[in-house]
Amino acid sequence: MTIAATLKSDITPDGADYETVRRVIEMITDDYRDQPSLDEIAARLKQSPTQLQKTFTHWAGLSPKAFLQAVTLDHAKRLLRQESLPLLETSIEVGLSGPSRLHDLFVTHEAMSPGEWKARGEGLTLRWGFHPSPFGRALVMITERGLAGLAFSDDEDGSACFEDMACRWPNAKYVEDRQATAPYAARVFDPARWNAEEPLRIVLIGSDFQVRVWQALLRIPMGKAVTYSDIAGQLGQPKASRAVGAAVGRNPISFVVPCHRALGKSGALTGYHWGLTRKRAMLGWEAGRA
Numbered sequence: 001m002t003i004a005a006t007l008k009s010d011i012t013p014d015g016a017d018y019e020t021v022r023r024v025i026e027m028i029t030d031d032y033r034d035q036p037s038l039d040e041i042a043a044r045l046k047q048s049p050t051q052l053q054k055t056f057t058h059w060a061g062l063s064p065k066a067f068l069q070a071v072t073l074d075h076a077k078r079l080l081r082q083e084s085l086p087l088l089e090t091s092i093e094v095g096l097s098g099p100s101r102l103h104d105l106f107v108t109h110e111a112m113s114p115g116e117w118k119a120r121g122e123g124l125t126l127r128w129g130f131h132p133s134p135f136g137r138a139l140v141m142i143t144e145r146g147l148a149g150l151a152f153s154d155d156e157d158g159s160a161c162f163e164d165m166a167c168r169w170p171n172a173k174y175v176e177d178r179q180a181t182a183p184y185a186a187r188v189f190d191p192a193r194w195n196a197e198e199p200l201r202i203v204l205i206g207s208d209f210q211v212r213v214w215q216a217l218l219r220i221p222m223g224k225a226v227t228y229s230d231i232a233g234q235l236g237q238p239k240a241s242r243a244v245g246a247a248v249g250r251n252p253i254s255f256v257v258p259c260h261r262a263l264g265k266s267g268a269l270t271g272y273h274w275g276l277t278r279k280r281a282m283l284g285w286e287a288g289r290a
Contacts, residue, residue: 035068111211120172123171124143126149133189149165151252168250188255217251225261228241248262260282260283
């Protein structure tokens with residue numbers, strides 16, 4: 001049975017209201033990847049957020065935020081269904097992310113002097129130990145000044161992982177000390193302990209350029225991702241994206257210094273020193289907390 005519906009009046013918004021609703025729909029449809037807020041949309045339309053919310057909701061039947069969510073979800077479903085993108089890559093593609101930042105860990109960092117770095121670890125004592133983590137067995141390395149290394153092992157005895165890290169500072173003294181490294185492992189992977197009262201101290205050991213890249217990584221919000229080109233631009237060296245990529249790959253403090261949030265120019269996840277599967281796991285773990 002077919003039911004014909006007859007409207008008793010034209011519900012199309014008139015004049016300025018029509019133009020407002022049209023522009024909001026157009027803006028959200030075009031810019032959904034940026035997940036614009038109500039305040040941002042209102043500023044672009046030179047209207048108050050309160051009045052914009054009221055006008056749009058009256059004529060569209062849902063708020064700008066709800067409309068944005070609907071548009072985002074529609075595009076996400078299309079990517080998952082038609083292009084078979086993994087869930088994590090889909091979430092990055094459609095801009096699903098939160099405002100949380102890794103530096104909510106309240107990471108405090110310092111860099112070793114160029115002379116100390118050039119000495120390749122000479123005179124430096126690194127205590128180390130393997131510990132369980134959400135991303136597999138983690139190798140934690142510390143100095144008296146703080147966390148200096150965090151890596152992940154896929155081999156049974158961890159020797160390959162240890163050698164990979166130790167070769168970065170071949171002249172250092174290495175002492176196995178799980179008791180000393182355990183508090184760092186517990187601190188890093190427990191979000192309940194990410195607070196200002198217990199700052200995590202890290203020590204960056206690398207060249208001046210590498211340290212600048214790693215410091216830029218620390219500024220990437222949790223749940224977000226940037227390209228190597230973006231980082232190069234932040235450093236004032238827009239043509240150095242290849243060098244940035246190399247420095248990202250040499251980051252010695254994985255996860256805490258979030259090299260997993262760096263993407264290729266096309267936005268692809270690209271490689272990760274400790275495995276692309278682990279990179280996806282980290283981004284997914286963060287997305288659930290952002």
